[in-house]
Amino acid sequence: MKAKVKLERKDRLIKLSLLVVAFSAISVLAIITIFIFEQGTPIMFKYGLKSFLFGQDWYPSEKSFGLLPMIVGSLLVTFGALILGVPLGLGSAIFLTEFSHRRLARVLKPFIELLAGIPSVVYGFMGLMFLVPFIRERFGGPGLSVLAASIILGIMILPTVISISIDSIRAVPDSYREGSIALGATRWQTVRMVVLPAARSGIIAGIILGMGRAIGETMAVIMVAGNAADIPGSILAPVRTLTSNIALEMAYASGEHRQALFATGVILFVIIMILNTVANVTSARQRKR
Amino acid sequence: MGNLLRLKPRTEQKIAQFFMYSLTSVAVIVLVFILVVILKNGLPQLNLEFLTKNPVDMGRGGGILSTIVATIFLTFIALLVATPLGVGTAIYLTEYTVESRITRIIRFGAECLAGIPSIIFGLFGFILFVNKLKFGWSILSGGLTLAFMVLPTIIRTSEEAIKAVPSCYRLVSFSLGSTRWQTVTRVVLPSAIPGIVTGVILSIGRSIGETAAVIFTAGSALRLPSSVFSSSRTMAVHFYILAKEGVSMPKAYGTAAVLVISILIINVITYYLMEKYIRRKS
Numbered sequence: 188m189k190a191k192v193k194l195e196r197k198d199r200l201i202k203l204s205l206l207v208v209a210f211s212a213i214s215v216l217a218i219i220t221i222f223i224f225e226q227g228t229p230i231m232f233k234y235g236l237k238s239f240l241f242g243q244d245w246y247p248s249e250k251s252f253g254l255l256p257m258i259v260g261s262l263l264v265t266f267g268a269l270i271l272g273v274p275l276g277l278g279s280a281i282f283l284t285e286f287s288h289r290r291l292a293r294v295l296k297p298f299i300e301l302l303a304g305i306p307s308v309v310y311g312f313m314g315l316m317f318l319v320p321f322i323r324e325r326f327g328g329p330g331l332s333v334l335a336a337s338i339i340l341g342i343m344i345l346p347t348v349i350s351i352s353i354d355s356i357r358a359v360p361d362s363y364r365e366g367s368i369a370l371g372a373t374r375w376q377t378v379r380m381v382v383l384p385a386a387r388s389g390i391i392a393g394i395i396l397g398m399g400r401a402i403g404e405t406m407a408v409i410m411v412a413g414n415a416a417d418i419p420g421s422i423l424a425p426v427r428t429l430t431s432n433i434a435l436e437m438a439y440a441s442g443e444h445r446q447a448l449f450a451t452g453v454i455l456f457v458i459i460m461i462l463n464t465v466a467n468v469t470s471a472r473q474r475k476r
Numbered sequence: 477m478g479n480l481l482r483l484k485p486r487t488e489q490k491i492a493q494f495f496m497y498s499l500t501s502v503a504v505i506v507l508v509f510i511l512v513v514i515l516k517n518g519l520p521q522l523n524l525e526f527l528t529k530n531p532v533d534m535g536r537g538g539g540i541l542s543t544i545v546a547t548i549f550l551t552f553i554a555l556l557v558a559t560p561l562g563v564g565t566a567i568y569l570t571e572y573t574v575e576s577r578i579t580r581i582i583r584f585g586a587e588c589l590a591g592i593p594s595i596i597f598g599l600f601g602f603i604l605f606v607n608k609l610k611f612g613w614s615i616l617s618g619g620l621t622l623a624f625m626v627l628p629t630i631i632r633t634s635e636e637a638i639k640a641v642p643s644c645y646r647l648v649s650f651s652l653g654s655t656r657w658q659t660v661t662r663v664v665l666p667s668a669i670p671g672i673v674t675g676v677i678l679s680i681g682r683s684i685g686e687t688a689a690v691i692f693t694a695g696s697a698l699r700l701p702s703s704v705f706s707s708s709r710t711m712a713v714h715f716y717i718l719a720k721e722g723v724s725m726p727k728a729y730g731t732a733a734v735l736v737i738s739i740l741i742i743n744v745i746t747y748y749l750m751e752k753y754i755r756r757k758s
Binding site for chain 2: 194195197198201202203204205206207208209210211213215216219222226246273274276278279281282283286288297298299300301302305306307308309310311312313315317322323342344349360372373374376378379396399402403404405406407409410430431434437438447448452455456460463465466467471
């Protein structure tokens with residue numbers, strides 16, 4: 188009897204320590220938030236939030252910390268990545284789930300997922316070696332451009348978009364398809380009018396996650412974007428994103444300059460958290476159904 | 477008028493199918509192209525000397541031994557910290573509690589952490605480990621930063637692996653009079669091990685390829701690390717510097733090939749384990 192009581196006490200102790208461990212992820216999230224905001228927000232308030240968000244000049248040595256070019260830059264390349272990555276990714280997902288041979292899908296899906304592991308620097312390097320010279324020769328400009336960054340990011344988000352879309356299309360019950368085909372619809376009509384609407388929230392969550400990946404990507408973008416801190420005049424002009432702004436200058440920044448880089452981090456962090464929450468809510472909605 | 481513009485359903489189906497087929501081909505061709513270029517240019521660079529000699533003259537000559545060693549050390553530290561935390565979290569979520577507000581908060585935290593860009597981890601690691609805790613640019617700072625980055629991956633895969641253990645195992649163990657902890661350590665964990673290992677291997681792959689979070693925490697010194705406090709350049713960082721600064725394209729390709737091959741091997745193993753132990757059971 189005594190031994191049993193001892194065992195139970197031990198079990199309670201273990202439960203408590205596991206609870207503490209279980210809070211590690213959320214505490215890490217909290218610590219990161221606190222540190223980034225603690226380092227980044229004072230300077231934002233010192234010079235005014237407006238001058239950070241809408242200022243067009245980034246001259247850290249003259250205490251001019253306008254982040255608008257970088258905010259616009261991040262949004263532009265992310266938008267470009269979606270224009271390329273979403274049709275390619277969604278099209279591939281539809282093909283692999285609804286039209287291709289099962290065996291082809293069984294080979295291609297893992298292959299595409301494997302490629303999600305290729306480091307971002309490798310994608311950037313490929314862009315630098317092939318895409319940038321190609322754009323420079325064909326379309327003019329320096330080659331290092333909004334276009335190059337968008338294409339590289341579009342390729343990088345492909346695995347994310349494809350594999351999440353495949354999962355949510357597969358989650359649509361077969362009875363839906365059978366019902367539609369029994370009513371005389373073609374396969375494509377079934378996909379367009381029955382399957383895609385039913386898989387919508389999962390697909391949207393995948394796209395949002397891809398978007399988060401594109402906005403947060405750093406090294407690949409630095410290598411192909413040209414990094415000029417001006418609002419680009421065309422898609423062939425160089426561009427600097429929020430992430431590259433941090434990575435390019437962090438190595439030598441100090442004092443207020445460094446704080447301004449953390450402020451850049453704060454803005455990036457807020458954008459990502461909004462995207463995460465939206466993706467979370469959308470995929471939760473699909474799960475509920 | 478509307479009828480004239482509308483295609484026959486069959487024709488529409490053919491066009492759509494062709495369109496989807498082309499999109500898939502483009503996606504696959506692009507991805508294959510990247511792989512082929514890296515291997516074609518990189519493999520000729522690979523030989524024993526490349527893998528066993530330290531870089532000479534900022535990477536223009538010699539091999540990449542010190543960067544391989546740094547990568548291994550860094551990854552090892554990251555997993556040493558992240559694995560117990562991640563597996564512990566997964567055990568708590570699956571075995572010690574029911575769905576509640578607390579589990580939702582924990583899961584939300586893990587999911588948000590998974591979405592944070594690596595450059596933010598880099599900034600955070602720089603301020604906390606390098607500056608505040610005075611570890612300096614070091615393997616330790618880099619490893620701890622990576623640990624936080626891979627934590628969500630380990631939590632998620634371990635949770636899936638533990639959930640895939642049939643509940644009758646637990647019932648039998650309880651009916652024999654064992655406590656919850658005995659059940660977890662002697663029954664649940666042994667059968668969940670392959671799935672947990674999968675998560676760990678997946679995290680190794682991510683740590684090896686990471687650049688942005690590592691470059692500001694582990695630094696980029698090109699020498700063999702002597703302790704956890706020495707600054708070191710990992711393979712990914714080395715590759716980035718070789719390529720970005722145009723130091724040496726052949727060496728860059730060689731490093732890229734080593735990186736890509738090791739990550740592909742790791743991912744193939746992971747995929748195999750996943751298929752075998754997690755997806756089959758669930």
